[in-house]
Amino acid sequence: MSGGPVRVLVGFGRALRARGIAVGAGDVETFCAAMVPLDPTDLDDLYWAGRTTLVTRRDDLAVYDEVFRAYFLGEDTAGPPRPRPRTAVAAGVLEVPAVDPPPSAADPGDETRLGLVASDAEALRHRSFAACTPDELRALRRIMAQMRLTPPRRRTRRTQRATRGRVPDLRRTVRDSLRLHGEPVPLRRKRRRVKPRPLVLILDVSGSMADYSRALLQFAHSARHSARRVEVFCFGTRLTRITVALQRRSPDEALARAAALVVDWEGGTRIGASIEEFVRGRGRRGGCRGAVVVICSDGLDRGDPDTLATAMERLTRQCHRVVWMNPHRGDDPGYRPLTTGMMVAQPHVDLLLSGHDLSSLAELAVLLPELG
């Protein structure tokens, strides 16, 4: 194929790219090559060959269809613009305090400033996020970034060599022995490898959690960067996956991106429905198998308590451990769940923490490795 048709196909690739589908030059080349044994004038061939060579995820299929119709059939797909209140509203709502650039060693004012932060840290440890000023939240954020979350570890099927242990590594022993023409060698040993469990954070960003959701989101961002396999979801009335958005190193950029994804900031709460959505989607496909799931919510559910109970029961069967952080629990050790949601969910929770201030988040970091 050459000339005109190739130009048409390349143009199609460009149209897809313009709509946000990652189409590389190599993919377009494959598309052209695929059309050689097919009929370039047959729309079916064009459609399917393009779909199989240019699209790599199911979520992109709808956009592909749209672009295909517009590009090859000249259909006007503009129509009524899809409602996207997300960005406009969310950006206004989520006023994440900006972080100062990390002080460089050359700056003379550094020592004092560092000292300030350190003493702030002590004062801030037990201040509820709800009572923090934007400045204090900013300071908290720097401390959170230092926090390391270590999910519990589990044994894998893979083994590694060990200097001592009960399990002999026959394969290695024989292999070493063969190097010496079958001379016996000391018995080699092996042990099972260990690997950190995946961590899933599910954050409530509804109205009743407004005082805490910013801090928790910051926490999620630093968690996302401190452990390897972390998934983060937000919910108010519906569930949104923000793992990819939080991937950005810069917290401001990451949180802004996450905020743009979430449509239901500070609205109502449907915990049951949101957990159920998680269980049915990701959970059913095995997305939280062997994982530690941390839910941050006050348990103020406007939905049906039965939905929450069923969803929580399913969740406990799909994952390894469930941790619930309820900021409204505060420091009160004699806390009794007052909201229906909390009462319904509590029997299925392995560990209940508060998560209303920095020290309680630190508590999670300490307790997490012991949930194995």
Next chain:
Amino acid sequence: MDRPSGVADLVATLRGGGYLADRGLATAVFVALSLDRPLLLEGEPGVGKTEIAKVLAAVLGRRLIRLQCYEGIDTAQALYEWDHARQLLQVRALAEGGETSVKALFGPEFLLERPLLAAVRAGGRAVLLVDEIDRADDEFEAFLLELLSDFQITVPEVGTIAAASPPLVVLTSNRTRELHDALKRRCLYHWIDYPDVEREVEIVLLRQPGVDAALARTVVGAVHRLRELDLAKPPGVAETVDWARTLSFLGEPALTVDAADLTLGSVLKEREDLELARENLDEITSGA
């Protein structure tokens, strides 16, 4: 059959092998065969991702080599392993006979072939099915990517083994985790949807010729209504076939509420789903 001449030809050939492929899947397979590219199939459980590889091997007259992935799979289970027991025996035998060389101990005859090595050796005469790749860990995925790019394996003691022509590679994934972009880039991608009513009826009749056509139609209708319910595990095509077969075996002429109630266990395998379906049985079987 060596290579299909076109998409229509491939559809007909697959049908001969007992697989009803739609235009999209057939095009994807045809392109994979023409360009020698691996094909990554995703879709809900039970839509025939694994089956297509098996049928392809049968109708193309190729050997099916299957690699079932699981967490912790490593190269010893996927690629090759030395047969240490035989090597030891050889050492003994040679020691008694006299001259022996280490080189002779690491010859090809002591190499235990695992699926990937077998596929490289068989080359174009094989269909390599890498099943449920999403279950393997990302290290294995990276290793697989390397293998899929040039179809050669280096065994330090033996040398490099390369495929004369690459095998047809079919990878399946249930999307339990996101696959690496590099692997997806290397592959052609196709999402298999549930078939529409007409096609699913055809599939049932093709797989279970003993089933009455009218019964098949009502069963498929009921399954489609089940999929619209908010089920934890929506039934796949395999379940539809099972259900039709069960009803036919029990001698039920049609899908009544009672018959459906008794046999619901062949389509739904979760307690909550069964309860939900039983509440709506009238509606589900209403097409019958």
